[in-house]
Amino acid sequence: MRHLLKLLPKVDTLLSHQDLQNLPQATLKRVITSTLNTLRDEILAQKIDENQLQIRLEQLVPTIKAQCKLAQEPTLKRIINATGVILQTNFGRSIFSQSLLDEITPFLQSYHTLEYDLHTGKRGERYIHTKETLCEMLGCEDALLVNNNASAVLLILNTFARNKEVIISRGELVEIGGSFRIPEVMKCASSILREVGSTNKTHLKDYQEAINEQSAMIMKTHQSNFKQIGFVQSCDMRALTHLAQEHGLIDYYDLGSGHLGVLDLPNEPSVKEILKHKPSLISFSGDKLLGGPQAGIIIGKSALIKQLKQNQLLRALRVDKFTILALEATLKAYKERQWHKIPTLAMLQIPQEALQQKTQSLYESLKNIPHIQCEMINLQSIAGGGSLPEETFASFGVSLYHTQIPTKTLESLLREKGLITSTKQNRILLDVRTLLEDDEKRIVEILNHIAHQENKGNNDRFS
């Protein structure tokens, strides 16, 4: 083992290697050290013999160089979403339009009255801006913004149910996107989870029987990313609101995505419809179906919102001016019915003919690329982002394969170039619904590039 360790070059030797010049020193040093450490560990663990080590050492300098190059690349990269899933938390959920950004940029580039009252010259209120707009649009009493909907849940539970019981159906103890789980958030908020009913069925009497002097709240959570079918029953918010108010409890509905009623969604009541039953509090995300910035929008009774504002936690969950400006601009686009300013809504509403045209154009650009076989097909887009789990939107796109490269390999080659696709039955699928203006051009470039590499006889890479 010792003699193997002696074969490892010194850090300084590598640092001054002629092939490793003109690289940022800090990165180079870090990469060299970690590469040598890995080799040392493998030697000590007797994972490699002398032969294998020799091969690795021959490749050492090129490997280090490649890793330095990789480390210099930005981690945040633009991608093309050809999956047809409109809201992907991993891809940043709702995106913004140029016209919306143009409206808010002047404010971001100058001082503004974020928390300042021009009449009194005194401190104003950060939350007043969006509150006015939301109340006007939805006819609610009061509204408050926080960092995201998870913050909204945390703040509401911590304010009204600290060390007190929150009654919630077993079927609604949901997990959203890995890190948000209702039971865990309750713990964080110091609330006591009082689950009622069974996984598939919860009746009003289950809630009724759970009410005791420790109860503070009846909570309902939108199931968001899954749907129960078959022998199921849940309680609607109207009945829960009634029950809670009868017993002097707070009723709170975590709506998840929420939507403002623009889309025709027969199974999803809009925020406005839910507000008709006068719930104490509801909350939903700003960047799901609403199509705005990341935010948690809390709506409800003024007296309760006032209490939320007095919780110190709010200072930690406070929204930035960017959020307020972007949400204001998004809501203004709603009022003016300018859907093109809200890409999420625009994508969900693209007419079939437009999708067909987009598909035809993409197909024409792809069909003559060497080795690519493609055809136009019908697809189904989904909203994604923990909203509308069962709803699909008829769409179109291109299905393709490469005559020399297995589809699985092609999918990862495309992905590494920033083109995210889905695959089905050994075909790459490109749904045009989520493609943006210049995406077609870039897709053609990427596929041409791959075809070109293939022509150069770079076969081994792909097998």
Ligand SMILES: *Cc1c(COP(=O)(O)O)cnc(C)c1O
């Ligand atoms: C998405 C979702 C959340 C979390 O919202 P974020 O805006 O991602 O913080 C909470 N509850 C439900 C029911 C959701 O669907």
